[in-house]
Amino acid sequence: MLKNVSHSKGLEEEILFETHFDYLFRRAASTPSQLLPEGESTIAALRKLGALMADPGTASVPLPDRDSATPAIYTYFGQFIDHDVTARTDRDGSLTEIGAGAAIHPLAPQQVVAALTNGRRPQLDLDSLYGDGPGLVAGGGSGNGQSETRTRAQDLYDGNLRLCVFRQGKRLDLPRRTDGSASIADARNDENIIVGQLHASMLSFHNAVADAQPANLDNARRYVRARQLVRWAYQHVVVEDYLPRVCDPAVVADVLANGPRYFGSAGGHSRLFMPLEFSVAGFRFGHSMIRPFYDLNANTRRDIGDLLGGGAKPENQQDGQLRPELVIDWKRFVGDSAQKARIIDPKIAAGLFEIPFEGRAGDPILAHLARSNLLRGYSLSVPTGQALARAMGIDPLTEKQLLEGESAELKALFDEAYFDLRTPLWFYLLKEAAVQTGGQTLGAVGSRIVAETLVGLIKESPNSYLSNRHDAAVTGNGIQVGPGSAGCITDLESLLQFAGVL
């Protein structure tokens, strides 16, 4: 059982901020016919559906036909974004309980909105990397969280305001405490070895950008300017590189040019919030992109189950840091010859059904990623796929499309549980991707939820690159974080190159 890894109970001290959750489509969430049928039979059906979503592939059965065209790094860039923008729909607490023995029932939407707060600032400002800035105290947290934050923020930086990161030749790792846990602003980024090394790469990127600033800047000014450039470069990569790979590029372009239709003020919402449709279902699409195994470098192949627990796992450490043989060669994750992410469809890699984290291990629901996603959606009253399609004026998938290629067992389950008419949103969006794009990107409803949320958050923030086009660093091609063409960040690959890790 792994401690110090989040998505669990008892790790609230990691939460630095509290912002709002709400529903993009509150009316749908408040209308029983737009939700899954309530009752024990639905709970049993969701558990069974989760089990039926297992992908048969393993390291010994690679199934290359299930690869997409998207390089594998974008799966973990997605996870990194998730941890930057949303937290707390993912754990059992006083509001939502889905683990074994819990009396699972759908919560009233107004209760969810009043009682569930997001543990992240959602504006893609990298609070997961920076904490609240050196020496600053996070606002809005619990008393306990604040004192923790003060200590932790200091732990993130060295005396010159560079972000702490472990680098020894090619060996790259998160900074670690003596107990092996990562000293970073969101422990979820040590949840597996890949997202951990991506976080370490982002720490290195910040330091490289700080080094590239004019020599006459003192440490404080250098830090502030570097942080601004890093945030802008990251947001640019999200909008221009990541989103068109995982969403319908036409939807991304439309949201960029014309603004969101449903998110923010256009949707009649008066305050900024993280949509539950995004956190509980839409952005969890990334779980289906996870491969059952990865080639970390020329000599090391590991099943995904072995990568969980990240560098905090004692067997993954040597002298208190990540073992050299587990250090990622990013050339195997980014660029044309990289191993690929899985297609987006309702199949989840086998290693994700026995999650070993503290508070989850051994639990038939919490240790099982497909079941926990489905039951979390039920418990938090997320509307069905059909309800959201109709709310967006999009024709819902037909029964034939929903069941295309599925097993007889799944078809019978859908019939019994009425899931053909009221499909759990997470499953619906995965199936929509498979039916409409062969799993290369999300489909019509999924692309809208994801692109509107992420582009909407960036557009609405006065500090984002989209709101600061007058700054000389915000160019038509990318963000100029340092001198020359290498200093212009256009995509994830150029970011890693500038960080010196590729």
Ligand code: HEM
């Ligand atoms: C090996 C990789 C990953 C593991 C082990 C993992 C595991 C988990 C777990 C255990 C949860 C909580 C489930 C629950 O009880 O509700 C969760 C939540 C979540 N995951 Fe993942 N995940 C991974 C990758 C990803 C990726 C690639 C994405 C998106 C591209 C993603 C997006 C999310 C989101 C949005 C949540 C909800 C966060 C919140 O609001 O609290 N995850 N994940």
